[in-house]
Amino acid sequence: MLAPMTTLEILDKLVAFPTVSRDSNRDLIEFIRSFLAERNIEAELICTADGRKANLFATVGSKNVPGVMLSGHTDVVPVDDQNWSIDPFRMQLLSGRIYGRGTADMKGFLACVLSLVGRMAGTTLSKPIHLAFSHDEEVGCIGVRSLIDELEKRPVKPRFVIVGEPTLMRLATGHKGKIAARATCCGVEGHSALAPKALNAIHLACDFVGFIRQSQKEIVEAGSWDESYDVPYTTLHVGQIEGGTALNIVPGKCTVDFEIRNIGRDDGTAILDRLVEGATRIAMKRRSVFPQADIRVDVMNEYPGLTTPLDSEVVRFARRIVDHPNPFNVAFGTEAGLFSSRLGVPAVVCGPGSMDQGHKPDEFVALSQIEACDRMMDRLLDECR
Numbered sequence: 001m002l003a004p005m006t007t008l009e010i011l012d013k014l015v016a017f018p019t020v021s022r023d024s025n026r027d028l029i030e031f032i033r034s035f036l037a038e039r040n041i042e043a044e045l046i047c048t049a050d051g052r053k054a055n056l057f058a059t060v061g062s063k064n065v066p067g068v069m070l071s072g073h074t075d076v077v078p079v080d081d082q083n084w085s086i087d088p089f090r091m092q093l094l095s096g097r098i099y100g101r102g103t104a105d106m107k108g109f110l111a112c113v114l115s116l117v118g119r120m121a122g123t124t125l126s127k128p129i130h131l132a133f134s135h136d137e138e139v140g141c142i143g144v145r146s147l148i149d150e151l152e153k154r155p156v157k158p159r160f161v162i163v164g165e166p167t168l169m170r171l172a173t174g175h176k177g178k179i180a181a182r183a184t185c186c187g188v189e190g191h192s193a194l195a196p197k198a199l200n201a202i203h204l205a206c207d208f209v210g211f212i213r214q215s216q217k218e219i220v221e222a223g224s225w226d227e228s229y230d231v232p233y234t235t236l237h238v239g240q241i242e243g244g245t246a247l248n249i250v251p252g253k254c255t256v257d258f259e260i261r262n263i264g265r266d267d268g269t270a271i272l273d274r275l276v277e278g279a280t281r282i283a284m285k286r287r288s289v290f291p292q293a294d295i296r297v298d299v300m301n302e303y304p305g306l307t308t309p310l311d312s313e314v315v316r317f318a319r320r321i322v323d324h325p326n327p328f329n330v331a332f333g334t335e336a337g338l339f340s341s342r343l344g345v346p347a348v349v350c351g352p353g354s355m356d357q358g359h360k361p362d363e364f365v366a367l368s369q370i371e372a373c374d375r376m377m378d379r380l381l382d383e384c385r
Helices: 007-015 026-037 103-119 143-154 192-197 201-222 266-284 313-321 336-342 366-385
Strands: 043-047 054-060 069-074 092-095 096-097 130-134 161-164 169-175 176-184 235-243 253-263 294-303 323-331 348-349 364-366
Touching: 007 026, 007 366, 026 043, 026 054, 026 130, 043 092, 043 143, 054 235, 069 103, 069 336, 069 366, 096 103, 096 201, 096 366, 103 130, 103 364, 130 143, 130 366, 143 176, 143 336, 161 313, 161 336, 169 313, 176 192, 176 266, 201 235, 201 253, 201 266, 235 366, 266 294, 313 323, 313 348, 313 366, 336 348, 364 366
Parallel strands: 069 130, 069 161, 161 348, 169 323
Antiparallel strands: 043 054, 054 130, 092 096, 096 364, 169 348, 176 253, 176 294, 235 253
């Protein structure tokens, strides 16, 4: 008989795989596939074209009946230039905290799911449990899209999905959508001694950033608010500016990377369209003298928000299995919005740990959170028998 593994033993294995988004996740995926195969569960891999990364999908129980999907991402953020006091890829349990990269975001949840699978030996399910583990969530929910493409083709889809991002085991039913974009500002190069005879692309960029800031002010003062969020309105944010080659050269090009995080009441695409119109007006003002003046805006990545009705079946189900059943909204984005909007599968978010610890040096999840997640898994199993 196969020796059972505890949740912490599984988590120790998962943390040891350095699945930073820029690197392959295949070793971790192969570990999970072997773990499932040893328990007579077949896993399907959806690989990238180069084979370096893969999503994993598996079903425990009948594939012909809609069931509960448990979803999580396998990639983690980098540890470069972070001041860790421990080895980030070696799990350590100290004073009730489990340290290591990904313990909170979100290998703790994956370990609880696999631990549940290990406890299910010989169990007959009336509702199947699906496992959906993705890659490249941390760089814009990219990897899960190919998994959704595959699930869209199937005649039987999951009934609903629980995405295990860290919520302190509270039930989250909403998050904002996101559009990440780049404005490429084109001017005319020249010698800085003759600066007025050239068109400074950084100045164009500053004008555009000013327009973004003014647009944010208008949203705060006259736009829609949703008090269920920590920041109750749509936010516009400039994260990176790059331009110029030397101080004595008027720069001919400058890029501005910015994002829109919109509440459900706001149309992120419509807000982007207004920003593009503003960029065009800024460039047009200079074209009578500099025909090359231009600000081009390109969308780099986007994902939809999540607004799951509080009276929906998935919320009623989740309330029965969690310790804290009162729904709330999270500030960060998840793959749940894609499952809901593209696949039509209702989604909620609930998992161990806090995003306050995610992405930081000495990332940790409290042992009590892992224990609470294991309790949720046991209740889920009871619901699926």
